[in-house]
Structure formats: structure tokens, C-alpha cells
Amino acid sequence: MLTVKPILPRFGAEISGVDISKPLSEEDRRAIIDAMNKWGVCVFRNTGLDDESHIRFSRNFGRLELAPLRRDGKGRLAHRELFDASNLDMEGEINRDPSAVMYRKGDRLWHTDSSFMEKRTSYSLLLAHQTPKEAGETWFADTRSAYEDLPQEMKDKIENLKGENSLWWSRKLAGADISDETIENGPKAVHPIVHTHAGSGRKALFIAAHTKDIVGMEPEEGRRLIRELIKHCVQPQYVFKVKYEPGDLVIWDNLCTMHRGGEFDAENEARDMRRTTVREGTEPNSKDDDDPFTELFTGMPKSLSRLTAPEAEA
Template sequence: MSLTATPITPRFGAEISGIDLTRPLSQEQVGEVIDAMTRWGVCVFRNTGMTDAQHVEFSRNFGYLERVPKREGLRMRLPFRELFDASNLNIDGEITQDPAAIRYRKGDMLWHTDSAFMEKRTSYSALLAHIVPPEGGDTGFADARTAYEELDAETKALIEGKIGINSLWWSRKQAGADIPDEEIEARPVARHPIVHTHAASGRKSLFIAAHTMDIEGMDKAEGRALIRRLIDHVTQDKYTFYVNWQPGDLVMWDNLCTMHRGGLYDMDRYKRDMRRTTVREGTEPFQMETGDDPYSALFAQAPKVVDIADARVGGR
């Protein structure tokens, strides 16, 4: 049976059926998933029945999987370093009361692209729901390709060739963490063009969101105003939709042509257990080693207010 894509909006997002993600995929099936991702940007697979191991194995079809920060001698809540913990749970699977963890997770509720703060960008993310709250927690997705195409000519000319300066700690500051600008600027940043050609589709796309702190060569106030204006443009209702989760659902999106954000829910009352794999751009299927560990290096320099060593975030 061939993969079937049912559009969520006319140009963006699709629910996918006709494929069993608990079984190894054939090369033809991998190609069908890639084609669907290229066209729709976001693919929703309902009621997959996937285990953690199957989630990781499925994701490896699309390239090297980034790994959560290494914590020597500490227990991990999740069984694989390739699984990023997007939950509100602590090491024992209970709702966290750790202020640093709560501050860190609030950043996920801003419109963002995964790992834009890394020099090596993430292409696909695949998020699997294990426990969902009875209300709230819907994830929003925004179409950065169509939004770029519908910008006015003057704005397109203004942003062509501009470089965005991206920081994880900047997005956490925007979400309310008390991190001084000078502390953020003293830590690693990543520079990426804010307009690029999405290689798979050949369409131009914006690559800008909550991690984007400044625009290289622009006055800070002017650059930050432009960043806010572009994010507001991409996240208009006409470019967005929201996924309502059920346990077992897997959503896969292309960070190079989308934005997304986590939905509000009562984090103090309800458990939400979501686990994500992230594929490094430009890598080969089932590539297991790269000789680097960039997330461990980055998070070793986390500001104290969102220090994941205390927050037990990211798979600890």
C-alpha cells in the first residue's frame, strides 16, 4: 500500500496514512516520506504504536541524529541519547517542580526552529507523543516558504543576503529567563542567512525565529524590530495550523522551511511526555558517528538560571 497524504491546509501540512512506522521502511517508503516532507513541510502520523527504539530507528533513515548533552555518572530518564526530552517531567517521571526546568521549557512555547542556535542546522525533527494532557498542549506550525513568497518586494530586497545571529539563551530570555545580554553574547552563537533556498523543494524560505537575536551589520534596535516583524508575518493565521495530539501520534517537520511552537497547557497539573529526534542537515542515512558532540559543549556553558544540569532537561 502506498503512502497517502491528506492535506491539512491547501499548501502546508498533511496527515499521512498507509505506512507502518513500527516496521523497517523500504527505500521506496523512505523516498515517499521525503517526497511528502518536501511538498508539505509537516507530516502527521496518527496512532503509530511506536516504541522509543522504533522512533530512533525510523528517524535514522533521514540522516545523523543529534544527541542530548552527555552527563557522566547521571541517570537518563530516556533510554537513548538520540531522544530529546520535550516533557514537563523530572528524572522519576513526575511533574517537575524545578524552577530552572520550567523556565527552560517556556522557551519552547515561542515560535522557533529546532537547533537554529547550532552551526550545524537541523533538517527534520520527529516528535512522538507518549502522554498528553486532557486539554491544551497543541503544537503550532508555520509555513516559512509561502510566507516568504508573499512578502512585499521591498522587504525581500531588504533581507536578501542578511545574516541572523542565533542563540539558545536569547530565546530563553525572551520567554522570561533573567539572562543579561552580555552573558548571552559571551556564549557561542550561530550565524545563518535569514533567507535561503530550501534545497529539497527549490523554494526560497525564511529562516528566522525566537533564537534569532540580531541581524549582522544592523543596529540592534533596528534588527530586532525587523526580526519581530518577520516572525509576526510568518505566524499569521493564514500560514499556520495546530496539531491536537493523542498518545502514539508522531509529527515530523522540516526546520528549514517551517517554524513551530508548543501549546499552552496546565504544566503544574498535567503530565506531557513528548520525545523528539533531530536529524542533522546534509548527513547520510544511518550515519552513526560524526566525531563531535556539539550539544554537550553548548550546554556545558548554560547560564545558571536555565542550567540543565539542575533542570534535568534533555534526556538526563
């Protein structure tokens, strides 16, 4: 039987009582979904998962996105269902390439995975393989409770607004040398900044570092609103962090959370994290043959072009 230990009163829980390295019963699968709908982030400790069982477990929740193909067709990980959220190169050594270091800086901003894609991500499932001695946590923020606590005047103001999201925009915010022209001409996705979270029926904000502009607003006004809403969401009452040990798995629902990677000594300590990503609205084990991430990264800006395969956000 699933045991649930809340982390915050309305957000986050540690889950035990089920062996997720083995095939799930329908009862356990449903119980995990129910826990995710209520808590938004679920932490499983010492799971015993490897790459194959990580993928198998993730398929219980929908169609898994495929990591973008490298230009040389190779990858550090054997399965494209795994996004490489490490600071390691192809040989498993710490990657100190300036392009890779710069790309990873964007992961330190509050974001939602893949909001720059037309097809949104629901669950992200991040498994720790190797962790630094100090720090390297992931921070999570509750965008349902944050929305509910907004003044009614702000709720009315943002109810029907839409945000324009760009991966290259968030990388520029983190310090990458990317021109405004490149961002404007690059791929963007438009999503409502307030939506009803399907699993709980609660409204949530859907806005973070990838959100570049508010449709119909002047850039300065829209970006000021984006910053204000992010600042509201990351107040202490909505936020907690997860410290990992190898074998720990965290699932978060991108449709009701934001997250960011914590700092650690990335120049000298390895952090090997691998993430599966579930497409919103898909059935367990569903598949199709589209490959939107490879298409997106084909147009990578020149300042990041030495990367042969981008790391995932975590």
C-alpha cells in the first residue's frame, strides 16, 4: 500500500510502500497518479531503478518524448527516452566545454520542462545515478497554491492572457550570447498563463523562465508581469528542495509546478541525472513517430553550436 508523507501542507510528498522497479499493478499505478494530482511532486527513495526499468515505469503515465538526435547519431545514453541531465561528456567525464557550461546555466532559472514546445510536458521523472557530495538539489514551486493566493484583481487581469515561450530566450536570460533576432526568428510556443490542472481541477499558473512575452502586451509591460508572477510563485511558503542520493527518483507535474536546479561544484564533481518526459494527454505506452526535439535543436544558436547534444533541464 502506498504511504504518503507530505513535505509542505499543500505541496510535495515522499512516497513509499511500492516497488516501482517492478511492473505496477493497476491499483498502484492509479494510486501514484492520485498522489501526483494532489501533491504535484512525488519523491521515491532508493528505488533500485536502472535505465530500462526507469523507462518501463515512466511508460505507465503516457507517451515518452525522445531526446534530440546528436549530429553524429551517437549519445552517452543508450536509450533516446532518457534526456541526459548530467554534467558529463560522452566518455562519462565532467564536461567543461564552455558551450555546455553556458547551456546548463539556464537550468538554474525557474522553469517548466518543454513549455517552449507546442505539445506540453506533463510528468518529468528524474533519476539520480551519481550525485555531488554537496548541494546539487532541485527546487520546486507550487503554481496552484500560488495562483489561489493571488489577489482577485490579479486573477482577473491574467485570466485570459497567453504567454509566448522560447528556449533560446531563457538561455539568453542565463547569459548565453543569443541575438534578439535569433530568438524572434526561432521556434516559440504560445500557452495560456492560467489553466485548469486536469488532474485536480485546481487552477494553476503556467509561466516561468521560458516565457518571453505576453501576447497583446508591450514587451516591457509583459516581461514585468512575468517577473512579478514568478517572484510570487517562489516565495518560501510555496517552495521546497530535494536532495538526492543515487537511486532516488522524483516525479513532478510541469502543469502545476516550476523547478530549478541548485548550484554545486560542477567543475569538479559529477552529477549524473537522467530524465524521462511524458507528453500531456497521452495514454500509457502510447507512441507516435514525430520527433519535435530534434527539429527544435537543429536550429540551435551559434553561441551554443559546439554542443553536439543538449543536456536536459533538471
